[in-house]
Amino acid sequence: MRDLLCFLVGVLLATSLYAQSTGDKRSSFSVHAGPSWYLGRFMGITDGADAYRSDLRKGVAWDVNYLGQIVGRELKFGIGALYQGSSYKNTHETGADKILMHYVAPQVALTMVQKHYQLQFSGGVGYQLYRDKSTVYDKPRKVSMSKLAGNLALSGEYFLTSHWGASARLNWLASSSESYSVKYHNEKWDVENPKTGTGYFGQLSLLFGLNYHF
Numbered sequence: 001m002r003d004l005l006c007f008l009v010g011v012l013l014a015t016s017l018y019a020q021s022t023g024d025k026r027s028s029f030s031v032h033a034g035p036s037w038y039l040g041r042f043m044g045i046t047d048g049a050d051a052y053r054s055d056l057r058k059g060v061a062w063d064v065n066y067l068g069q070i071v072g073r074e075l076k077f078g079i080g081a082l083y084q085g086s087s088y089k090n091t092h093e094t095g096a097d098k099i100l101m102h103y104v105a106p107q108v109a110l111t112m113v114q115k116h117y118q119l120q121f122s123g124g125v126g127y128q129l130y131r132d133k134s135t136v137y138d139k140p141r142k143v144s145m146s147k148l149a150g151n152l153a154l155s156g157e158y159f160l161t162s163h164w165g166a167s168a169r170l171n172w173l174a175s176s177s178e179s180y181s182v183k184y185h186n187e188k189w190d191v192e193n194p195k196t197g198t199g200y201f202g203q204l205s206l207l208f209g210l211n212y213h214f
Contacts, residue, residue: 025162025163025213025214026068026069026070026071026214027066027067027068027069027213027214028065028066028067028069028211028212028213028214029064029065029066029211029212029214030063030064030065030066030067030167030209030210030211030212031062031063031064031065031209031210032062032063032065032167032169032207032208032209033060033061033062033063033207033208033209034060034061034062034205034206034207034208035058035059035060035061035205035206036059036060036061036086036088036203036204036205036206037057037058037059037203037204037205038056038057038058038059038088038099038201038202038203039057039174039200039201039202039203039204040174040199040200040201040202041199041200041201042056042201043143043145043177043180043191043199043201044132044143044180044182044191045097045099045132045134045143046092046094046095046096046097046134046135046136046141047092047095047097049092052090052092055090056088056089056090056097056099057088058088059086059087059088059089059099059203060086060087061084061085061086061087061171061203061205061207062084062085062086062207063082063083063084063085063169063171063205063207063209064082064083065080065081065082065083065107066080066081067079067080067107067109067122068080069109069111072113073113074112074113074114075110075111075112075113076110076111076113077108077109077110077111078107078108078109078110078111078122079106079107079108079109080106080107080109081104081105081106081107082103082104082105082106082107082122082124082126082151082153083102083103083104084102084103084151084171084173084205085100085101085102085103086099086100086101086203086205087099087100087101094136094137095134095135095136095137095141096134096135097132097134098132098133098134099130099131099132100130100131100132100133101128101129101130101131101203102128102129103126103127103128103129103149103151103173104126104127105124105125105126105127105149105150105151106124106125106126107122107123107124108122108123108124109121109122109123110122116158116159117156117157117158117159118156118157118159118165119154119155119156119157120153120154120155120156120157121152121153121154122152122153122155123150123151123152123153124150124151125148125149125150126148126149126150126151127146127147127148127149128146128147128148128149128173128175129146130143130144130145130146130147130177130180130201131143131144132144136184139184139185140184141182141183141184142182142183142184143180143181143182144180144181144183145177145179145180145181147175147176147177148175149173149174149175149202150173150174150175151171151172151173151174152171152172153169153170153171153172154169154170155167155168155169155170156168157211162213163212163213163214164210164211164212164213165210165211165213166208166209166210166211167208167209167210167211168206168207168208169205169206169207169208169209170204170205170206170207171204171205171207172202172203172204173202173203173204173205174200174201174202175200175201175202176199176200176201177199177201178192178199179191179192
């Protein structure tokens with residue numbers, strides 16, 4: 001037991017000593033995954049019960065992000081691109097919903113770099129593809145809409161080596177729609193929002209992953 005503790009302490013000390021700022025690196029590539037929460041109005045789902053919608057709001061998300069930065073001492077300005085996907089699903093007695101959202105957008109970022117860690121604020125405006133591959137009485141039903149969307153993100157990273165870092169990212173994504181398309185029984189039609197004319201929808205995701213700097 002003592003030998004194992006000594007080994008673990010040695011690994012932690014070695015990692016801490018080896019960890020260093022990536023301040024001389026101009027580009028980074030990252031991947032993340034984690035829990036996500038659907039925000040705003042649901043449009044076109046198969047069940048409007050409060051309990052069903054509450055469970056449907058809980059999902060998962062993942063992202064891939066590239067960023068190129070202008071080298072500075074402690075503050076860096078960066079330009080890049082973000083892809084984020086997410087999934088939300090639930091079932092009930094007569095049907096089910098499986099919402100998939102895919103978001104792609106250019107990003108601008110401001111990064112504060114320290115010796116062992118960095119903090120970053122980023123955002124962008126892009127395009128979001130929305131699909132609800134639902135079923136009603138065991139028959140497939142598809143709801144779709146594709147809209148402009150925007151995101152804001154706050155992330156923190158701890159440098160493990162001069163190239164690798166462990167990071168956490170909080171990303172808010174928002175869009176709105178005044179209509180959506182439904183395909184069911186081989187028929188397709190557009191549905192206008194009957195209450196307000198527009199519907200806000202989006203997601204808040206807390207993601208964890210790795211960054212590679214080069």
